[in-house]
Amino acid sequence: MLDYDILLMLPGPTNVSSDVLLSMSKPIINHRSIDFQELYLGIINKLQKILSTKNAVIPLTASGTGGIEAALSSFFEAGEKIAIIRNGVFSERAGKIAERKKLNVAYLDVKLGRGPKINDVKAFLESHTDLSAIYVVYNETSTGVTTRNLPKILELAKKKGLITVVDAISIVGGDYLYVDKWKIDICIGGSQKALAAPPVLSFVSISEEAIEKAKQVKPNTLYLDLTDYLKWYKERCETPATPAIPLFYALNAALEKVLKEGLEPRIKRHELAAKAFYNSIEKAGLDIFPEEEFRSNTVIAVKAPDTINNQEIIKELYTNYRVAIAGGMGQLKHKLFRIGSMGDIRKDFIIRTLTGFFDILNKKGFNIDIKAAIQMVDDVFIV
Numbered sequence: 001m002l003d004y005d006i007l008l009m010l011p012g013p014t015n016v017s018s019d020v021l022l023s024m025s026k027p028i029i030n031h032r033s034i035d036f037q038e039l040y041l042g043i044i045n046k047l048q049k050i051l052s053t054k055n056a057v058i059p060l061t062a063s064g065t066g067g068i069e070a071a072l073s074s075f076f077e078a079g080e081k082i083a084i085i086r087n088g089v090f091s092e093r094a095g096k097i098a099e100r101k102k103l104n105v106a107y108l109d110v111k112l113g114r115g116p117k118i119n120d121v122k123a124f125l126e127s128h129t130d131l132s133a134i135y136v137v138y139n140e141t142s143t144g145v146t147t148r149n150l151p152k153i154l155e156l157a158k159k160k161g162l163i164t165v166v167d168a169i170s171i172v173g174g175d176y177l178y179v180d181k182w183k184i185d186i187c188i189g190g191s192q193k194a195l196a197a198p199p200v201l202s203f204v205s206i207s208e209e210a211i212e213k214a215k216q217v218k219p220n221t222l223y224l225d226l227t228d229y230l231k232w233y234k235e236r237c238e239t240p241a242t243p244a245i246p247l248f249y250a251l252n253a254a255l256e257k258v259l260k261e262g263l264e265p266r267i268k269r270h271e272l273a274a275k276a277f278y279n280s281i282e283k284a285g286l287d288i289f290p291e292e293e294f295r296s297n298t299v300i301a302v303k304a305p306d307t308i309n310n311q312e313i314i315k316e317l318y319t320n321y322r323v324a325i326a327g328g329m330g331q332l333k334h335k336l337f338r339i340g341s342m343g344d345i346r347k348d349f350i351i352r353t354l355t356g357f358f359d360i361l362n363k364k365g366f367n368i369d370i371k372a373a374i375q376m377v378d379d380v381f382i383v
């Protein structure tokens with residue numbers, strides 16, 4: 001079924017299986033019809049299961065950034081103060097969006113390569129008394145960092161009465177995420193990463209508390225006004241503007257596969273895959289970028305040795321092995337390799353990626369024992 005010429009091992013988009021791709025070839029339907037209502041409701045119900053929530057989850061015809069912009073524009077207004085935990089490019093970008101919306105942003109800066117210490121969050125929240133919300137990127141794709149203490153951070157924030165906003169774009173479907181249990185008021189996800197659907201759909205879950213808050217806010221967007229989406233969903237089970245129907249088919253098919261696999265087995269598969277990557281890369285003598293307790297199970301960030309040009313290696317891997325991986329972002333552009341280990345990730349993808357990667361490094365003068373390093377992948381999957 002899966003026959004990839006170019007293997008996408010990017011931190012998104014990830015490989016999309018042929019059955020999901022084929023689902024997009026169905027006829028276009030009227031988005032004001034029972035057929036669309038069924039499709040829309042089916043997607044929402046599946047997303048609710050995947051996010052472990054009873055809240056409404058609104059799919060948007062917009063990439064992850066659009067989902068973030070929708071969230072920051074629909075529930076907050078100019079002058080309002082929100083906290084953002086800034087530990088990479090995506091948390092920084094959320095800050096830029098919030099600032100453009102004229103929100104007053106208080107940043108808790110965290111060293112790249114880790115998540116925040118809970119005591120720092122506590123002290124920060126105590127010293128900022130006028131906050132209305134906290135924004136956390138659960139999985140910082142730019143550094144391969146998962147904020148493992150997210151539930152504790154959210155607990156502290158809720159005790160202070162804050163609205164909690166979580167970017168789960170590069171982790172939903174690949175690691176634990178409990179929107180209701182963790183009290184996430186607004187959770188943003190994306191289609192093209194661990195859910196293995198095509199790019200350019202996002203979705204936002206919205207709690208009753210967030211809905212109540214929105215009543216006091218004049219949204220500063222029309223196209224991305226989530227309160228309008230909610231109204232249309234509740235009244236007609238439709239979207240206010242024309243949705244990307246083929247992408248909705250694909251998302252529906254991908255979500256069906258996620259639920260068929262089962263969330264727990266899927267998360268375990270991601271855990272194993274990440275472990276295989278980490279063990280093998282360390283055996284090869286390379287360094288992992290994030291501190292151990294914050295290592296992501298969906299995005300593997302490896303330090304690029306000073307003696308090499310990471311972009312050159314990435315290009316050679318693509319040309320000679322047909323495997324796509326990414327470099328760093330922002331100030332880490334030349335300092336990292338980032339490998340996506342999510343969605344349909346499986347053992348042979350890991351072996352193909354690492355064999356090519358190590359081989360190219362050896363041609364640049366490294367002395368990696370490829371057999372021994374690849375054995376680490378096998379060992380992880382034997383259990």
Ligand SMILES: Cc1ncc(COP(=O)(O)O)c(C=O)c1O
Nearest residue numbers: 063064065090139141167169170
């Ligand atoms: C954590 C995170 N947030 C936001 C985004 C932006 O999503 P998109 O590129 O789909 O707009 C990404 C994309 O990589 C991401 O990983």
